[in-house]
Amino acid sequence: MKAKLKVSEGFELAKIDNRIYSSFVEHMGRCVYGGIYEPGNPLSNESGYREDVIEAINELSVPMIRYPGGNFVSGYKWEDGVGPKEDRPRRVDLHWRTVESNQFGTDEFMDWIKEVDAETMMAVNLGTRGIQEACDLLEYCNLDSNSYWAQKRREYGNDSAYKIKTWCLGNEMDGPWQTGHKTAYEYARLANETANAMRLLDPSIELVACGSSNESMPTFGEWEETVLKECYDNVDYISMHQYFDAPKKGTLHHLAKSVRMDKFIDSVVAICDSIKAMKRSDKTMMISFDEWNAWYHSNEHDAAVTPWQEAPDILEDQYTFEDGLLVGLALITLLKHADRVKIACMAQLVNVIAPIFTNETGLFKQTIFYPYAHASNYGRGTVLQSIIESPEYEVEEFGKVPYLESVVIDNDDEHLTIFAVNRSLDQSLELSLDFVGYEAYQLDAHIEYSSTDPLVKNSFTSSIEPIEVEVNPEAKQLDIKPLSWNVIRLKK
Template structure:
């Protein structure tokens, strides 16, 4: 049986838990918006056409920030198409996804939806086919109180109060050859610097995210971040990271170790940003916005191949992965990676919220449900409070083809001094063996194990089971195999599982 030991001490805290770390992403892609969050003909739809069942599931997940409207989509988007009377809005070709965009959901509709789910909006501007002036116009429309052309247009369109968006993305994946209007690092860095400076003249309180390289396997990776930040370091607050992991050639063990690669990715970007800081003698520190991340798995139901879809269709099925327990464990470890780097990764957006690699799946005129990957997300968003603890961990290892020896057990923990509660998030990567866990909590003022849950495949169930046909097939269940004695927590973790422990002060 593999073994792992963790030591937790309240005196060794990394940073406060950044609340924006638990965000998501809504892009005008596939069925994320149309028949995802918005479907006027659905039995649960409200007067604005938003699906009530998806709304309730989103409230349950409670993402703290939602990035919008893209993604690749934003690099060809004319934001003005989505304001004013819906009947007067143009239908456009979406070149990013070879679809037709009806613009039935635009800025006002999305803002209303975001307020309904009580989330912050992270707005992206088009630096592919457009530039500085259009970005400033959008910012004026969204944030200026009134008395100017664009702010008065917003008021005339029904929103007297400004939207007040603080967090803005300066384009999307601009080093990708697939990106509409993609640029060299120097071109993009200069454009980001000029656009960001102008936007700060409109609203000095905004926070700006510069595009990092599209992913760590890009030939531009590293050099891109260095050049872009050299051009715009003083203008921006964050640099972005994007990653998607998937299983290759049946190599499940490497897939389960993906977060080891994610750790290295984050640390490489931190090192690059800090090198630019030192070289430029800057005084501030650039944080990281991991504003696209998830796992991908081809749908068995087809329709995912962009090249094969009927061109210019409305909301075609794209990227509609169906997830099982393996994917949920990988997502749990990716959340652990984000949390253990929460001193520098202070924004995170799981991509995407609905249907397209979704935490939530929905069917047109049908039902909606949470996918397996939604549960680690919801648990960490809800329970990670206070400070991120520096977990001193030792674990037996297992060999993987892609990432070498990796720990069988992956864990993070938080402690909230105000409430006297702690949470421990643990993944067992072994597909066949339980893992014996010991957590030394003597450095924490806790004396009670108040709850423990485990996400795993029920006994006798195929490992590829999903929640499509029975929506509660794989959900967190009470875990009875743990005990806290003399402030030592002991448990045998089931194979291929995600387990969460909640601890509290001793009873009075």
């Protein structure tokens, strides 16, 4: 099969906000305890942080991490997780039906996040709590005043304020599963008043309002409209969440699910812009796609887990190669919307639906690790407008789907990076590059991640890893293998 990728110099979509490669750490399962934090393990440092996990996260170059939830945050008393550890209470988490020891809290997270050189995206509890508790946490984290919570932070050993910039106003408040679930108007009023109060404490912060938990929610659209009518002037982002379900209709259908993500983003952008027009506003609402991933492998196991355990092994999906390709396709989709999607968080980072999986003696990198690492490390710069000519296949749910999905990034006026996925099960694509204005660029590198078996998984004993493909610098065509994720680098 033949395909063509066209770009022209000067036709740019948007500068990429590097936070589009962010991730997510929630107090659930073994993400925190046994994942990033495991005191007493020989692999952990003196603070209890797993050093092998830190090393793997650093390979991902994660710019920002959302914390502490997720559904967990809607019942969380943040005060339980600060101060002397021996005084911290053990609490039940109603959503995941586990016991939280609170041995890892705000200060531990802010200490740990320096190890992975990332910013923090902090969520406040607007489920069981409200304006005062959100402001107390903001005061604790960001103020250098002589007020109560700022002084408490100093008392607990942290003289300097954390100066966290990005804050989530609750989590998935449209969901009936959420502790403290609210109607759109109930949430909108609370979020707007919380935003007002938080900005009085620290005008420098930016705020994310809850959008719909997914596009299948019966209130989708109406929820965004109601929330933005109330909050538009006081928030900077509306959130989006999406998880890709089981591939019950085969690999080609599974790999077409990024089309669903694309349409979902288009719909939310349209709603945001309609409110902008209605309000006659000069402000453009941006998107924080702060939860996304494939999630389905662990469902049967999780349903049988005994409640009220500490850090049980829940949501520990073992990803297939086709899941890895779908993650690559999702990253390409997010980049194609870089003009509006400024933050995106793969959920989650370690053990729980995650690219990194640990046991007591080590870790392995799941199939989804590699597209994420490549995008984060090579996908910085400006997204170029591109035209793709590709053979297509028909999917009942999505219509015609191209075998080739791709995006082109101008990294630094000296390098271009192409991310490309071939969805075909058995046919290579002969990809021609038609780059007008980039005649001085030559092929410099080609990283290929491919498999003939879409269902193969990585493990502690075996894994499929990307390889370097030899390139002819003068060539204008490349062979894109079936079922492959590709990073193609050009140098001026």
